[in-house]
Amino acid sequence: MAAPTSKRIKVAGHLEKRESTSSKDKGLFFRMMLTWTDETGTRKRKSITTGLPVKGNKTKAEEMLRDAIKEQEALINSKPISNDGMLFADFMEEWLETVKPTGNRKSKEIKLTTYGGYEMNIRTSIAPWFRERSISLRDLTADNINDFYDDQLERVKASSVHKFHANISKALKYAVRKGYVDSARAIMEKVNRPKAEKYVGKFLRQSEVEALYEAVKGHRLELGVLLGAYYGLRRSEIVGLRWESIDFTANTITIEHTVTVACIDGKNVIIADDTTKTQSSLRTLPLTPVLRAKLLSVRAEQEQNRKLCGRSYNKTEGHYIYTDVLGNRIKPDYLSSQFPIFLEKHGFRHIRFHDLRHSCASLLLANGVSIKQIQDWLGHSTFKTTADIYAHLESDSKLAAAAALTWIGNTSLAREMESTKKPDGMGVSGDTGQH
Numbered sequence: 048m049a050a051p052t053s054k055r056i057k058v059a060g061h062l063e064k065r066e067s068t069s070s071k072d073k074g075l076f077f078r079m080m081l082t083w084t085d086e087t088g089t090r091k092r093k094s095i096t097t098g099l100p101v102k103g104n105k106t107k108a109e110e111m112l113r114d115a116i117k118e119q120e121a122l123i124n125s126k127p128i129s130n131d132g133m134l135f136a137d138f139m140e141e142w143l144e145t146v147k148p149t150g151n152r153k154s155k156e157i158k159l160t161t162y163g164g165y166e167m168n169i170r171t172s173i174a175p176w177f178r179e180r181s182i183s184l185r186d187l188t189a190d191n192i193n194d195f196y197d198d199q200l201e202r203v204k205a206s207s208v209h210k211f212h213a214n215i216s217k218a219l220k221y222a223v224r225k226g227y228v229d230s231a232r233a234i235m236e237k238v239n240r241p242k243a244e245k246y247v248g249k250f251l252r253q254s255e256v257e258a259l260y261e262a263v264k265g266h267r268l269e270l271g272v273l274l275g276a277y278y279g280l281r282r283s284e285i286v287g288l289r290w291e292s293i294d295f296t297a298n299t300i301t302i303e304h305t306v307t308v309a310c311i312d313g314k315n316v317i318i319a320d321d322t323t324k325t326q327s328s329l330r331t332l333p334l335t336p337v338l339r340a341k342l343l344s345v346r347a348e349q350e351q352n353r354k355l356c357g358r359s360y361n362k363t364e365g366h367y368i369y370t371d372v373l374g375n376r377i378k379p380d381y382l383s384s385q386f387p388i389f390l391e392k393h394g395f396r397h398i399r400f401h402d403l404r405h406s407c408a409s410l411l412l413a414n415g416v417s418i419k420q421i422q423d424w425l426g427h428s429t430f431k432t433t434a435d436i437y438a439h440l441e442s443d444s445k446l447a448a449a450a451a452l453t454w455i456g457n458t459s460l461a462r463e464m465e466s467t468k469k470p471d472g473m474g475v476s477g478d479t480g481q482h
Contacts, residue, residue, distance in 0.1 A: 055141050056123050056186075058083040060116045062108055064101050075101040077108040079115050083322040093119065114149050122147075135187050136178035138227070139169050159318050163309025169216050172199065184227060189237030196241060205241040211241050218320065221417055243352040248405035249398045251276070253413075256406060262393045271382045272347065275400060278332055279407030280424045282308045282400060286379050287319065288368040302426060302467060306367075308379050317378070327418065328426035350375070408433075 060080050064075045066110045077100075081093040095115055097108050109280075124141070143165060148156040157165075176195050193214060196208050218229030251259065256276050263272045274285045283305040292301045334342070345368060350371045353360045361374035369377045386400040404425065411421050422433040 055137070055144065056085065056120065058116045058119045058123070060112050062105075062112055077101055079108075079112050080146040081115060081119055083119070085123070091106075107473060114254065117144075117147065117149055133184045133227075134178060135182050136174040138184045138222065139174050139177070139214070143169050144223050145221065146217075158320075159311065159316070160307050160309045164210065164309055165214055166299075166312075167310055173211055173214065179389045182361075184222065187228075187234065189234050192234070192238045196239065200241060205243045208241050209243060211236070249402045251398065251402070251406040253410055254464055255395070256410070263389065263394070266387060266389065267371070267377075268382070268389055271377070271400070272339075272386075273338075273341065275382075275403035277338065278402040279404055281305075281328075282379050282382050283403065284328070286367075286369055286377055288386050289366050290346065290368060291335065291366065293368070295334070295339065295343070298339060300334045300338075300435070301329075301331045303329055306376065306379060315380075328428075330423065330426045331416055332424065365408055433472065 061080055063078045063080055065078045066075060068174070077097040079095040079097060081095065083091050084185050085091055097104075097111050099111070112377050124144075146157055146162065146165065148159050148162055176198065177191070182191050196211070199211065215474050216231070216235055219228065219234065222228045223231050258275070259271075260272060263269045271282075271285050274288070275282075276282045278300070280288075280302065284302050287305040288300075288302075290306055292303055293299075294301070304319070306317065309316050309318055328432075349370065351364065353374065355366065357374055359373060361370070361376075364370060364376040365374035367376040371377065382400050387397060389395075390397060408421050408425060411424065412418070416424075418433050422429075425433065427433045
């Protein structure tokens with residue numbers, strides 16, 4: 048039966064500048080140089096022309112090189128050999144290579160950030176566990192996967208195991224299509240996918256949000272905290288805001304560009320893209336007078352820094368709103384890592400930076416904004432997502448329900464409470480009932 052090699056051969060590559068040998072084309076051209084070591088240990092080389100002049104074509108040549116490396120690896124590793132002894136861990140790593148994006152936007156590739164999640168799951172959790180137990184692809188059982196899930200639940204939440212489950216399911220479907228195994232369904236139907244725990248985020252009260260902003264004013268975190276707490280923007284949306292997304296005439300702010308971090312091939316890569324988390328995340332919000340004034344002051348400060356720094360100013364990233372004095376875009380990890388440090392230093396209770404988004408939603412609910420409107424404001428893909436997270440905070444409907452239960456007012460308990468009231472309406476304890 049055909050199967051991938053038991054150990055995937057990796058191809059390396061680099062670009063070289065070569066003088067054209069053609070009488071028609073003059074000057075330097077990029078050439079792709081590929082190298083790898085085959086199953087016998089022999090070093091192999093391959094040279095491929097790009098046909099691209101060096102001047103102005105480096106990015107395109109690099110894209111061609113990545114495609115050439117992937118194509119060469121696919122060609123080398125597609126040779127059929129016996130599936131006997133093929134470790135499930137090796138198979139998972141090889142499946143990972145088949146879904147790695149090449150940058151071809153016309154194809155239905157997964158996002159690079161999605162691939163980064165796959166890679167982390169497989170290389171740090173799935174592959175090590177199954178490799179340690181020497182479980183082969185051919186002998187894989189539902190009990191093996193259930194044991195893996197049980198072990199993982201001792202260190203991670205069920206939501207993380209759900210991601211492992213999705214990766215394994217997709218990989219086994221690929222194994223069936225390629226003829227490596229007979230049925231993935233027979234295995235996965237017997238796997239016990241753990242029940243997800245209901246997530247309840249932390250929320251700041253209005254007084255806490257106000258105090259937090261006063262404390263962070265003038266700090267490098269200020270703009271991130273303001274946009275997170277007021278608009279409920281995600282970290283990637285805050286860092287990805289550009290001046291072209293702000294319309295000071297129509298007074299709108301459009302969320303259309305994100306900046307994220309993904310671990311690709313063991314390295315953290317910054318990904319800036321004109322896409323949002325979901326289609327619903329693409330949204331336009333009103334630019335209120337206070338926020339408008341703040342952004343205008345940020346823009347004026349950037350212009351001043353641009354003049355002061357001259358050539359040292361980063362003109363490549365200077366079109367982003369959230370930058371440092373040299374025009375360098377704020378890194379996404381900065382918000383996540385420095386925010387809790389700031390909270391502890393200034394005596395605030397611990398929350399994640401993402402909890403500012405939850406705080407925004409809770410304050411909207413407290414002020415009578417419907418969950419449907421909050422869905423649109425936050426850019427959730429479905430009403431259910433918003434309701435599942437925030438419905439327990441919706442107080443108006445609960446108060447209405449309590450008011451409808453009038454029978455309690457006709458009981459002796461109600462009469463006892465009436466008799467203990469003081470003339471000024473205060474109870475015996477002096478409690479106003481406001482919390």
